[in-house]
Each structure stands twice: as C-alpha cells, then as structure tokens.
Amino acid sequence: MSTEDTILHRPAAPDYEGKQEYNIIVYAENRIGLLNRIAIIFSKRKINIESLNTSPSEIEGIHRFNILITESYEVVRKLSRQIEKQVEVLKAYFVTNDEVIWQELALYKVSTEEITEKVTVERLLRQYGASAVVIRKDYTVFAVTGHKEETDALVKALEPYDLIEFVRSARVAIIKDSAGFHEKLKEFKAVEPGEDLVENEFLEKGDKIFTM
Amino acid sequence: MIQETILAEAKTAQAEKTFKGTGSQALLNGLIEEGVHTVFGYPGGAIMPIYDALYDYSDKLKHILVRHEQGGIHAAQGFARTSGEVGVVFATSGPGATNLVTGLADAQIDSTPLVCITGQVFAHLLGTDAFQETDVINITTPVTKWNYQVTDAKEIQEVLAKAFYIAKSGRPGPVLIDITKNAQLQLEDFPAYVKCNHIRSYRPKPNIRVEYIEQAAEVINAAKKPFVLFGQGVILGTAEQEFKAFIEKSGIPAAWTILGEGAIPTDHPLNVGMLGMHGNYGPNVLTNECDVLIAIGMRFDDRVTGRLDKYAKQAKIIHLDIDPAEIDKNVKADVGVWGDCKETLPLLTNLVNKNSHPHWLAKFRDYNQQEIDQVITAELYPTGEEMTMGEVLRNINEICGGDAVIVTDVGQHQMVACRYAKFNNTRSNVTSGGLGTMGFGLPAAIGAKYGAPDKTVIAIIGDGGFQMTPQELGTIMQFGAAVKILILNNRFLGMVRQWQQLFHDKRYSFVNITSPDFVALAKAYYIEGQMVDNRANLRTALETMINHEGSYLLEVMVGRENNVFPMVPQGCSVSEIRLK
Numbered sequence: 023m024s025t026e027d028t029i030l031h032r033p034a035a036p037d038y039e040g041k042q043e044y045n046i047i048v049y050a051e052n053r054i055g056l057l058n059r060i061a062i063i064f065s066k067r068k069i070n071i072e073s074l075n076t077s078p079s080e081i082e083g084i085h086r087f088n089i090l091i092t093e094s095y096e097v098v099r100k101l102s103r104q105i106e107k108q109v110e111v112l113k114a115y116f117v118t119n120d121e122v123i124w125q126e127l128a129l130y131k132v133s134t135e136e137i138t139e140k141v142t143v144e145r146l147l148r149q150y151g152a153s154a155v156v157i158r159k160d161y162t163v164f165a166v167t168g169h170k171e172e173t174d175a176l177v178k179a180l181e182p183y184d185l186i187e188f189v190r191s192a193r194v195a196i197i198k199d200s201a202g203f204h205e206k207l208k209e210f211k212a213v214e215p216g217e218d219l220v221e222n223e224f225l226e227k228g229d230k231i232f233t234m
Numbered sequence: 235m236i237q238e239t240i241l242a243e244a245k246t247a248q249a250e251k252t253f254k255g256t257g258s259q260a261l262l263n264g265l266i267e268e269g270v271h272t273v274f275g276y277p278g279g280a281i282m283p284i285y286d287a288l289y290d291y292s293d294k295l296k297h298i299l300v301r302h303e304q305g306g307i308h309a310a311q312g313f314a315r316t317s318g319e320v321g322v323v324f325a326t327s328g329p330g331a332t333n334l335v336t337g338l339a340d341a342q343i344d345s346t347p348l349v350c351i352t353g354q355v356f357a358h359l360l361g362t363d364a365f366q367e368t369d370v371i372n373i374t375t376p377v378t379k380w381n382y383q384v385t386d387a388k389e390i391q392e393v394l395a396k397a398f399y400i401a402k403s404g405r406p407g408p409v410l411i412d413i414t415k416n417a418q419l420q421l422e423d424f425p426a427y428v429k430c431n432h433i434r435s436y437r438p439k440p441n442i443r444v445e446y447i448e449q450a451a452e453v454i455n456a457a458k459k460p461f462v463l464f465g466q467g468v469i470l471g472t473a474e475q476e477f478k479a480f481i482e483k484s485g486i487p488a489a490w491t492i493l494g495e496g497a498i499p500t501d502h503p504l505n506v507g508m509l510g511m512h513g514n515y516g517p518n519v520l521t522n523e524c525d526v527l528i529a530i531g532m533r534f535d536d537r538v539t540g541r542l543d544k545y546a547k548q549a550k551i552i553h554l555d556i557d558p559a560e561i562d563k564n565v566k567a568d569v570g571v572w573g574d575c576k577e578t579l580p581l582l583t584n585l586v587n588k589n590s591h592p593h594w595l596a597k598f599r600d601y602n603q604q605e606i607d608q609v610i611t612a613e614l615y616p617t618g619e620e621m622t623m624g625e626v627l628r629n630i631n632e633i634c635g636g637d638a639v640i641v642t643d644v645g646q647h648q649m650v651a652c653r654y655a656k657f658n659n660t661r662s663n664v665t666s667g668g669l670g671t672m673g674f675g676l677p678a679a680i681g682a683k684y685g686a687p688d689k690t691v692i693a694i695i696g697d698g699g700f701q702m703t704p705q706e707l708g709t710i711m712q713f714g715a716a717v718k719i720l721i722l723n724n725r726f727l728g729m730v731r732q733w734q735q736l737f738h739d740k741r742y743s744f745v746n747i748t749s750p751d752f753v754a755l756a757k758a759y760y761i762e763g764q765m766v767d768n769r770a771n772l773r774t775a776l777e778t779m780i781n782h783e784g785s786y787l788l789e790v791m792v793g794r795e796n797n798v799f800p801m802v803p804q805g806c807s808v809s810e811i812r813l814k
Contacts, residue, residue, distance in 0.1 A: 051435050055371055055381070062376050103559035109380045109400055112435045210434045 043072075044098045044116050045124065045195045048087035049079060049203055051110040060087065060111070063104045069093060073126075075192035081207055084112065090193050112210055117197055124195035128173035129155070130164040131187040132180055137162055140183055150176045161186060251426035257387030258287035258418045261351065262295060264394040267427040270322050272296045272313060272684050274306040278326025279366055281353025283418035285324075298684070298713055301705035303330050305677035307337025308703070311346045312681030315664045316639055316689070318472070320401050321681065323350045328366030331373075331412070336671055338377040338408045343668030344493060345470060347406035349397045357385040357414040370412045379407030387420035395430035404438025405557045406470055439556050440572040447578060450552045450569045451585030453526055459594045460486045461517075461524035461549075463509060463538075466493035466667075467531015467556060467575055474498065474660045476579040477530065483583050485590035487598050489517035491532050493667040496657035500636060506598040510538040511802045512649040515609075515811060516601030518802060521546050522809040523597075528552045531575050534564040535668065544807035554578055608813045609799050614654065620793030621769055623647055623722050627654035629776050630692065630720075638690040638780075639664065641682050643675030643699035646728035649798045651694045661686070673702030679717045680709055690718065690780060697723040697749045707759040710785045718779050719763075719787040721752055724794050732797045737804075756787035763787030 050056055057076060064071050073090035091098070098116045106114040134157065137143055143162070146152055150172070152164040166173050170190075177188055253263070261284060265273070273295055277285040288297060300306040303325045310321030325334055331352040341348050355364040371383050380400045382393050390413070397409040454460055468477045474497050481488050481498075487506040490497065498505050507514030509521075518540075521527065527549040532538070539545045542564060553560075553567035554575050561570040571578050613624030627650060630638065636656035641664040642648040648665055657663060664682050666674040679693030700721050710717055727745040734742050756763040763786055766775045772790065779788040802811045 054383075055375065058372060059375050066376065100559070100563060103563075107557065107559045109433065109436045207434075 039094050039096070041092050041094050043090060043092050043119050044095075045119070045122050045193070046087070046089040046091065046098065046102055046105070047115045047117070047195065047197065048089065048105055049112040049114075049206075050085050050087065050108075051112070052078065052083055052085045053110050056085075056108070056110050057087075059108055060089075060105055063101060064089075064091070067097075067101070069097070069101070073192040075194050079203065081203060084203070084207070088192065088194050113203070113206065115197065115200075117195075121199065122195035122197055124169070124193050125167045126170060126173060126193050127191040128166045128168075128176070129187075129189050130166070130176060130180055130185060131161050132164070133184050133186060134158060134160060134162045136183045146176075146179070150179070152176065252424060254421065254423050256283065256287060256418065257384075257390050257413065257420045257422065258284040260387060260390045260422070260424045261394060261413070261418075262287050262291050263424075264391055264427050265322065266291075266294050267429070268394070268398045269319070270295065272298065273322045273324055274298045274300055274309040274313070274681065275324030276300055276303050276306055276326070276330060277324070278328075278330045278353065280327035280355055280415050281324060281330070281351075281413075281418070283415060284351065284353065284413070297324075298680070298709060300677065300680075301708045302703065303333035304336055304673070305680075305703055305706040305709065307334045307341070307348070307350065308671075308674050308677035309681030309684075309706075309709075310348055310350075311337060311341055311344075311674075312641060312664050312678030312683075313685040314341075314346050314348060314681075315678075315685065316661050316682045316691075317685030318661060319685070320347045320349055320398055323348065324352075325350065326353045326366065327355055327370070327412075328368045330366075331370040332368060334410070335373060335377060336669075338374055338410065340666050340669040340671045340674065341408035342377045342379065344666065345406050345466060346408065347401040348408040349394075349401050350408065350410040352410060352412045353418070354383065354412045354414045356416045358416070360385075360414070370410070374410050377408070378410050381410040381412070383412040383414070384417050385414045387417045387422045390417065391424060391427050392430075395428060396433060399430040399433070400436065404436075439574045440558055442573040442577055442581070444581065446569055446571045447581045448585060450528075450554075450571055451582055453550050453552060453569060454484060454486075454528065454582075455585075455587050455589075457526035457550075458591075459520075459524045460484070460526040460528060460591070461520060462486045462488035462528045462530060463491070463521075463532055464488055464494045464497060464530045465491040465532025466497075467554075468494060468497040469531075469660055471531065471556065471574050471576040473531075473574075473576040473579055476576055476583070478502075480579050480583045480586070483588050484586045485588075486528065487591070487595055489514070491535070491538055491667070492652045492663070492665060494532060495652055495663045496660050499658050500656045504595075506595075507602070508653055510535075511540070511804075512653065512798050512800065513538075513802075514602065514653070515605040515800050515813065516598040518800070518808040518811045519601055520597060522548065522807065524549050526550045526552065528554070529565075529567075530554045530579070531556070533557075533560045536564075539564065540802045540804075540806055540808045540810075544809070554582075605800065605813065613650075618793075620796070621767075621772065621790060622796055623650040623724075623792050624654050625769075626720070626722060626772065626776070626790055626792070627651055629773055630780075631656040633777055633780055634690060634692075638662070638692050639682050639686050641665070641675055641679040641691060641693045643693075643695040644670045644672045644729075645696045645699060646724070646732065646796075646798050647694055647696045647722040649729075650722075653798075662689070672696075672699040675699055676703050676717075676719065677706045677709075679719070680706060680713075680715045683715045683717050691716070692718045692720055692780070694720045694722065696728060697721060697725065697752075698727045698747050700752070701747070701749065704755065707756060707761060711759040711761060714784060716784050718782075719756070719761075719785065720779065721787070721789045722792050723749060723752070723789055724792050724796065725749070726794055728796075729798070731795070735795070735797070736801075752787060752789045761785050761787055763789070765789040765791070767791040
C-alpha cells in the first residue's frame, strides 16, 4: 500500500451520513482566481467554510489550501473530487481530525497596566503556553498556538482584564501519514502519469464494496 | 548531409512561423494553427483590435456575424456538436461577454468544447468601472472548465494553446479567454505557435486500471438481465464503434440519454430506446428489474433517474466514465471504471462472453408493444382532426430516412423529436440537454449546418422558444445558412402547460403565448416559408421545406393541449412511469 492510499480517508466502519470536521488539503498552482474557483464549489452547495488558510507550500509555485468544514463523509468526498477536477488543482486530500496534527495561532492584546496589576504575567505564560510578543507601556500582545479550545480558554481567562483585541488564524494541518508532495509532483510533471497518481478507491475497498 | 539539409529546412520553416505583430495577429495565427476555420462572433469596442486584424484574415477564417452574442455561442455549440471540433466565439467586453453566460452554462453542463474570446478594457482601467467593463472572469468561473485573463500579448499564444487543449481533452467543456485591449494592440516578436499537450496540474483522463475492467466483466458475465445505459460520453469519445462492438458481443439491450441518442442507429436491434422522464416505457420500468446496470458515458441526471432512493436498487451498478467526479456522485457504483470509454470499452469487450438475452430482450419488446398500443400509434398516426407533433416527426423520418441532423429547442417538441426522430448517424442530434435552454434551437442549427455542411439540418422549435432568439434569422439571411426551420406551434408554452394541467389543477398561469406571423417574419428576412394547418398539406409542405435550396421556414399548427407521454412525474420512481 502506498502512502497515498493511507492518506485517503477510508474509515474502518464508514459513517457515511454523520457530520464531523474534515480537513480538505489542496495543492494547486498559484494562480489568480483559483481561490474563487475553489470557494464556489462550496457556496454552490450552500456549504459554509469554517476556516480557510492558503499559503505557499514547500514547493515553489504551488500553493496549499487548508479548508475546514463540518460535513458527512459522502459530501466531503464529492467536494474533494470536484476540487481535484479543476484544471489548476494538482491534488485534493480530505482527512478527519484524527489523521492530522493541526494548530491555530491566536494573538491577544491586553492593557499592560491591567495585566501587571491584577494577574501575574508569569502565571498566564505558564498556564496557557503563551509567549509575550510585544510588551509596551500601554499594551502587551500574547501569542498562543493550539487547538481552538485552548485558545478559547485564554480568551475566557483574559476577559475580566480588558481584552482589547483578539485574533485567531485559520487552521493549518499536517497529515500524519503523508510523505510530502515532492515525489508526487515529479509524477505530475511527467507526461505519462504513473500508476499511483490516480487513485481508484474501489481497489482499496476491495471486498467491502464489491461482492459477487 | 541529407540530415543537415532537413534540419536546416525545418529551422527555416520554424523561423517563418515566428513573426512580429500585434497580440491580435498572434491570436488569429494561433486559431489557424489550431485548425479553426469558422468563428461566430459580434464586434464591439474592447475587441476592435482583433476585428481589425481579422479584416486581413478573411481568406483563412470565416467569421459569421451573429445578431446577439447568445446566438453566437449557441451557434458555436451546434458547430462543435456536429463537427466534433472546438467551437470558437468572439465577443466584446461587458454586455457582449455577459450575453455569453447562458451558452457557457449550457456548454459546461453538456460537455461541449468551446473557446470563447472576449475583449476587455485596457489593463490600466481594470477595476475602475470603465465603459463596458465587467468582471468576466469571475462571472464565468462557475460555468467554464477554465478561464484566463490576458493582460500582456506575450501570454496569448501559450494561453490559447492551453485553452484548446483543455476545451477538447478529457471531459470537454467551455473555456474563456478575456484579453485586455492593450494586449490586443501590443507589438511583439512572437515565436512559432506551439500546441499544448500537457499541463502538470491537469489529468484529462484517469489511468485505466485493468482490475476494474476484470471485475466489471465478471459481473456482466454472471448477469441474467443486464442493461446498458449510454450517454454522450460515447459520442464525445468517438467510441461509437467500440460501443457497438461491446453490446453486440455481450448481447445487452441498450437505452440512451437524450445526448447519447444517435451513437448507435435508432433501428439497431439492441437499441431499446430513450431513458428518463419522457423516455420509453420498457427502459424505465426495466431499470428497476435488471440485475446489472452498465452506465457508459452518462451522469445519472435527475431527469434520467427520477427518485434516486428507488432507482435500480436491485441491480449491481457498473459505471464507466472519464470524469472521476461523476462516479458515485448520484448513483453509487459497485464497480467504477474510470477512463476514456474509447480505451476501456475494447478491453471490456475482450473479457465479456459472447452472449444473447432473448427472454430479457423480449421483455423490452413487450413493454414497447404496450407503449405502441397506448401512446405511440395515436401520436404517429392520429385519427383526430388536430395534427400531432409525432406525425410531423414520422413524416420527416419517411422523407429523410434518418440521415438528417435534427436540432431541437427545449420543451414538448424536444421530447417528441428525441422520442420519434430516426437517426442513422452519430452527431446528428443537437439539443440543449442539461441546461434546457429555450432559444438554443435556431442559433445552434446555424452552427450545426456549418459543422455538417453536407447534411440536411432541420431545426425543430416551439412557438415559445423561437421567440427567444428569432433575431438569428438575420444571420441565416446574411450568410445563407441552409437551415430548415420547423416551428411546431401549439399556441402554448406546452411543457409548462402540461405540468400545470397534471400537477397544478389546470391553472394555466402565463403559458398562453401569442405569436407573430412567423411566415411573414421569415419573409421580412427574405426567407421563404409557409404555414400548414391541416394534415392534407403536411407531407407536401415538409417535402417542399426539405428539398428547398437554402433556408426555409415551415410553421405547423399542432393540437393545443396534447401532452407528451409516457412521463415519470417528478419525485417518482422510474417504474412509476405513466402512459397517460
């Protein structure tokens, strides 16, 4: 079994209908208008994107999208295929939270006076794994990386002390089972696609789906 | 020595193809390199440099001046459908480009290869709400396979080459290139045009995996009541022969979607008819009785499947498609065979046993007999005073023998034409399938004629649909496109009326449409024609139309409140098909 096969989400006991969080990870050419082309695949079906991150990948010229939605397996698979069908998309993976390591970055701006008078900065830093990014006379900015629950917890903790501003980034996720995209890209560059390039999940499901 | 001479000659030939010129010239040279000879279009401010260059290319590129950009794109669709080539459209910015949108959506859903070139305001004006500026790229994104805005002439050749490659490869579709006026005017030294045959992020067709073909063959070989459904994929893949060989060896009855019609001749013994809402009785009922359903180059549209949770639940489903996104989209496949059916079908034919299914075929014949008795005879040989659409089609079949190209608009006449028209040849049925675009028929017929100049092209159009794009009579007049226009006039928006009758208690809400004197209208465009309102004159009138040199308009007054049957009511299972 190639790495590819394990990346593709195939739950042992498929829950086709139940909704859960899925991370759709897309590798695509860095081209004007592609974000729109991908976004309308969701909006056409009235599906809300909960979090979207797009940034250059480890390979020059190729962008990586991290899209977070809450939907059923069936819906996510169809969406991923529609995304992958776009001319400038190289690959779209979809994985559950169990299959990724993910982080979000949050920044908190609080009044320095408040924070030094009423709580000890040290306690905050220790308890929430925060780091102070900027300390000025009038305000201090903390940064925390983690899951949403963790960054939310600090919002709660800071609320009594005049949280001036808060911002959270989109989710970024690394697929646990991925061997990266460099090898894959070589296949894409080849005029004749390799065996592995186009997966047909029926093969992997084997006797689960197909019975004579 | 000889080799060196050849090399030198090749170099000179290459060098000759490099040139100094404008972006517009590079575009037109590129079109010629791609084998384009006919363009449908309409000029305007932002595309004037291209039209200026076109002035010098009139010996190589035939430009058909349409009367509306929607007419232009439908004509290009008709051209692509009959010729198998890429249809090319020119339009200006703003309203010119937005008028293409309906045609793009139609081409996208019906997988028609098109390359549309739109002019755009100067690059430095983009985003300033300049005169006739509109965000064409974003407007057309959901209805194009690919689109691109060119702001620098140096991009033109590469983008055009990509556009043609994307439009016609894999599952075909419409592509739009938006070119700013400065790029059209820009002077450059252009290299020789190079066609595109690879884009790293784009896989036109998935790799064939022999395992699935083997699995499919095993299921087919074990089947007692196998049933083939085929769609336009067979035609788009030019796999008509491969398809015929497959059904003939396996002996499996085959039914078509309306876009698949004509891939095998109407009177082929294994052709059991039409699928879907107004399809034939047997194919619909027996979908829910077969043990193996083999779908080839079709996408299980809701008009074909009816209610999905009651669709072929008893059957193993084998689905052959070039587009991986189609497999499992609407109907779950037990065996999904990804790939171009031109390649997968011969492999499958090799593995299936030679077989015949006489008892199973007899079932189709039984249902067909019921349909003949209860629907078809009355439609083709009516005894009442009123003429039926079906008898018009029967007469056309008798006159043309199945060799004409039939272009239809959308509505009752379309369903009747698809049900009853006889086709001997592929690429002979041109209709708006997925989008159901009224107004498609007349302009598409013009393009169809340019795509198949040696064929008789008959545009069958309703009185409603004709009034959506009648301006294209002007195009027919100016360019002498010998299109036979047949208006089946029931003085109603018939299909909507039929639904209002059946499902809305006969509350005929705004379906009562009046028409101008169509024959006089044609006459205003110097197109000959006549109106027929009784059966005695029908045959002669049809013969006059078909044998007339050049274009002709025939209006036939048919019964006002005839319905198209059989019918699978919306939301019902295919086995709940009604004969009346």
